[in-house]
Amino acid sequence: MLGGMTDDLRDFNSHLIEEFRANDGRLSGRFENSPILLLTTTGARTGLGHTTPMMYRLDGDRLLVFASNAGAVKPPDWFFNLSANPKVTVEIGEETFEALAVVTEGEERDRLFAETVASYPFFADHQREAGRDIPVVAIERR
Numbered sequence: 657m658l659g660g661m662t663d664d665l666r667d668f669n670s671h672l673i674e675e676f677r678a679n680d681g682r683l684s685g686r687f688e689n690s691p692i693l694l695l696t697t698t699g700a701r702t703g704l705g706h707t708t709p710m711m712y713r714l715d716g717d718r719l720l721v722f723a724s725n726a727g728a729v730k731p732p733d734w735f736f737n738l739s740a741n742p743k744v745t746v747e748i749g750e751e752t753f754e755a756l757a758v759v760t761e762g763e764e765r766d767r768l769f770a771e772t773v774a775s776y777p778f779f780a781d782h783q784r785e786a787g788r789d790i791p792v793v794a795i796e797r798r
Contacts, residue, residue, distance in 0.1 A: 672709040681749035694747035695721060695795075697737035697757075705745075708734045712748075712795075713772060719746065719755075719795040720768060727785030735791060746795060753797055760792045768792045 675683055676694055683692055691714075696707045712719045723735035738744055738757040746755050760768055769792050773780045783790045 669709055673707055676709060676747070681747065693719065693721075695734060695738075696745040696747075697734050698741045698743070700737050700740035706734065706737060707747075708732070710734075711776075713775070715768065715794065717797070719748070720772065721793045721795060722769075722772065722779060722782075723791040723793060724779060724782035724786065727782035729786055729788065731788075731791060735793070738793065743798075744795065755795045755797050758794045758796060760794055765789070765792050768794075 672683065672687070672692075673694060676692065681692075682688075683690065691712050692709055693712045694707050694709055696705050698704070699706055710721050712721050714720070723731045725732040725735075739759065742757045744755050744757045746753055769779070769783075769790060772792070779790060
């Protein structure tokens with residue numbers, strides 16, 4: 657395992673990124689019609705760009721993403737990267753834009769997480785499995 661990601665997951669993500677970019681943000685298979693974006697963060701240690709496909713939901717003008725890491729005890733690498741450098745690039749559909757990632761806290765985080773679980777109950781499972789609060793990150797256009 658390198659950087660918290662297995663080779664299988666790295667290959668899977670690479671395929672999703674390739675398909676996303678080749679089809680104007682549309683994916684097939686189990687992710688067809690799912691709200692997926694590509695988030696590019698700057699590596700906290702390396703300074704290199706790292707792109708990760710992930711689910712999002714809208715909150716007004718903001719996009720929300722969730723550092724669940726599928727219920728792992730440790731948050732995903734992208735979360736550590738944006739915590740060190742909150743300037744990110746987002747690809748959604750055919751659009752690419754610069755944004756600022758803000759980790760929500762307290763009552764706002766709890767409210768946003770509860771609203772998300774109402775539509776996507778698996779996030780509650782992820783939080784229970786992880787034994788930690790799943791960070792909710794608000795992405796705001798710059």
